[in-house]
Amino acid sequence: MNNLRVFVSSAVFSFRAQFNWLSPSMWLTMKFVLSFSQMAFFVFVGIFSGGGASAVSFIAIGNAMQSLSWNTVFSVVQITGQDKGDGTLPLVLATPANRLPLFIGRAMVHVLDGLVSVAISFAFAAFVFGVNFAHADPFALAVTVLLTSFTMAGFGLLIGGFSFHFRNPIVFANIFTFVLLIFCGVNFPVAALPRLAQPISYVFPLTYGINAARQAINGSSLLSISPILAEQIVVGLLSIAMGYLLFESFERSARKTGKMEAQ
Amino acid sequence: MKYERMPNTLRVIYSAFRMAMLYWMADPQWIIPNVIAPFVFTTVALTLFNAYGGSSGPFGLYAVLGGGMMGMWGNTIYSSGFAISFEKWQGTLEEVMAAPSKFIHVIAGRSISNALFGLTNMVAVFIVGIFVFKISLGISDPVLFTISLLLTLFSVSALGLIFASAFVLSRSAQTLTNGLETPLYIISGSMFPIALLPFWSHPFAYILGPTWGIDAIRLTTSQQYASQTFWAGMGTSSALFLDLTVMILITAAYVAIATVLFKMVETRARTMGTLVEA
Numbered sequence: 001m002n003n004l005r006v007f008v009s010s011a012v013f014s015f016r017a018q019f020n021w022l023s024p025s026m027w028l029t030m031k032f033v034l035s036f037s038q039m040a041f042f043v044f045v046g047i048f049s050g051g052g053a054s055a056v057s058f059i060a061i062g063n064a065m066q067s068l069s070w071n072t073v074f075s076v077v078q079i080t081g082q083d084k085g086d087g088t089l090p091l092v093l094a095t096p097a098n099r100l101p102l103f104i105g106r107a108m109v110h111v112l113d114g115l116v117s118v119a120i121s122f123a124f125a126a127f128v129f130g131v132n133f134a135h136a137d138p139f140a141l142a143v144t145v146l147l148t149s150f151t152m153a154g155f156g157l158l159i160g161g162f163s164f165h166f167r168n169p170i171v172f173a174n175i176f177t178f179v180l181l182i183f184c185g186v187n188f189p190v191a192a193l194p195r196l197a198q199p200i201s202y203v204f205p206l207t208y209g210i211n212a213a214r215q216a217i218n219g220s221s222l223l224s225i226s227p228i229l230a231e232q233i234v235v236g237l238l239s240i241a242m243g244y245l246l247f248e249s250f251e252r253s254a255r256k257t258g259k260m261e262a263q
Numbered sequence: 264m265k266y267e268r269m270p271n272t273l274r275v276i277y278s279a280f281r282m283a284m285l286y287w288m289a290d291p292q293w294i295i296p297n298v299i300a301p302f303v304f305t306t307v308a309l310t311l312f313n314a315y316g317g318s319s320g321p322f323g324l325y326a327v328l329g330g331g332m333m334g335m336w337g338n339t340i341y342s343s344g345f346a347i348s349f350e351k352w353q354g355t356l357e358e359v360m361a362a363p364s365k366f367i368h369v370i371a372g373r374s375i376s377n378a379l380f381g382l383t384n385m386v387a388v389f390i391v392g393i394f395v396f397k398i399s400l401g402i403s404d405p406v407l408f409t410i411s412l413l414l415t416l417f418s419v420s421a422l423g424l425i426f427a428s429a430f431v432l433s434r435s436a437q438t439l440t441n442g443l444e445t446p447l448y449i450i451s452g453s454m455f456p457i458a459l460l461p462f463w464s465h466p467f468a469y470i471l472g473p474t475w476g477i478d479a480i481r482l483t484t485s486q487q488y489a490s491q492t493f494w495a496g497m498g499t500s501s502a503l504f505l506d507l508t509v510m511i512l513i514t515a516a517y518v519a520i521a522t523v524l525f526k527m528v529e530t531r532a533r534t535m536g537t538l539v540e541a
Binding site for chain 2: 026029030033034037038040041042044045046047048049050051055168174175178179181182186187188192193
């Protein structure tokens with residue numbers, strides 16, 4: 001019961017804390033402007049480079065799914081940055097609370113926030129860029145988006161755990177939010193990457209999520225995309241585990257050396 | 264010219280420029296957030312062009328020059344917001360405002376240094392374009408290319424001044440910069456012709472100095488490129504001259520608007536006493 005309390009408190013506080021740097025009205029603006037403008041940018045690049053309606057659909061769906069990384073990667077890594085910047089990290093480490101629910105809880109409301117981002121982006125894809133959702137399997141798509149948000153939050157925790165060891169976690173938040181655009185099949189298939197770079201794509205849970213979402217929108221059932229989702233869950237859980245280990249190693253090092261913000 | 268002998272305005276601009284450069288050099292990792300978006304966007308665009316249109320022709324030119332342009336844009340917009348937020352966090356904004364030097368001159372120096380740092384992205388994009396994507400990028404007129412690039416840099420910096428004046432009074436300066444970045448890449452036609460955009464958006468493109476700047480830069484780079492602005496169909500020299508003239512006029516208008524806005528912001532801040540709390 002105590003662990004559940006820690007988990008819920010950590011989830012709620014971490015979400016509320018983001019409004020220290022983001023006003024609620026601006027949060028809404030970002031939800032609509034950022035997702036739409038990024039999608040529009042790449043759709044226009046796709047059209048200019050000669051891609052037809054299928055390319056527009058491919059790009060719009062990819063960017064709609066990628067929009068959740070602003071919540072699940074950028075905002076989750078930003079928590080680490082805020083803890084370091086605002087001097088709350090010593091308090092977090094001094095608490096007797098179990099570290100695992102404390103650590104995982106940080107990302108959980110961002111999972112829900114990510115779902116809102118994807119829903120808004122799908123609306124843009126359908127109503128502005130004419131993506132056809134008529135054949136979509138809504139249940140398969142909903143499960144895919146939920147799992148992608150959850151596993152990407154796991155990836156956010158991994159980068160957050162990693163960036164505990166550095167002075168400016170925001171740098172990593174930026175890098176890893178954007179590189180997803182190259183590796184995850186957001187705008188072009190993974191096969192278009194150089195052969196040597198392709199294995200990197202499968203380190204990111206988003207790659208599996210985008211692939212599964214495209215298939216669900218084309219009418220595939222949950223059962224037929226379940227192998228992709230199973231791989232995604234494994235990668236997501238591994239990310240959480242590795243992130244937690246990095247967080248623990250940071251805590252051990254901080255207690256030993258007495259350095260926290262200055263690392 | 265010796266530092267002490269510089270005219271007062273130039274000395275303030277130069278000092279702010281130098282200070283901003285020193286900040287960047289002291290903590291160079293901050294370059295990464297500023298240049299990562301244009302760099303990634305260019306890489307994605309080049310891959311898309313490769314997939315659908317081939318690596319030759321206008322696509323490579325658009326991607327590489329557009330990516331460099333976006334680097335200048337991104338750095339200026341981001342840094343205009345960040346510079347003000349940073350002063351607020353450190354509690355030094357009051358001192359800067361209270362100094363006898365004009366605040367707009369301080370911000371102008373920083374804005375120029377930010378745009379200049381954005382050029383580092385152009386170099387990175389050029390390297391990736393040429394060596395990874397094998398884009399053949401010859402500059403047909405190096406002198407006019409340099410002039411066009413420098414004038415565009417000043418135009419971006421002048422627009423940065425307008426943003427900065429608004430950011431002084433906003434708590435969400437950094438967030439605004441994040442929201443503005445990609446729409447500006449789209450509207451200015453950095454990576455594709457503005458003709459692809461809906462017609463209602465064209466006036467917004469034409470009031471942006473860099474829209475004309477990127478057209479001029481492309482004209483000086485490739486003789487095959489035809490102007491995408493009002494001068495479509497004209498000869499290269501005429502189109503280039505008109506592009507640069509319009510950009511200079513727009514930049515002058517930006518500076519005039521920014522001067523008025525800074526005056527208003529300064530007066531409002533002194534009257535209301537809401538500089539940092541705003």
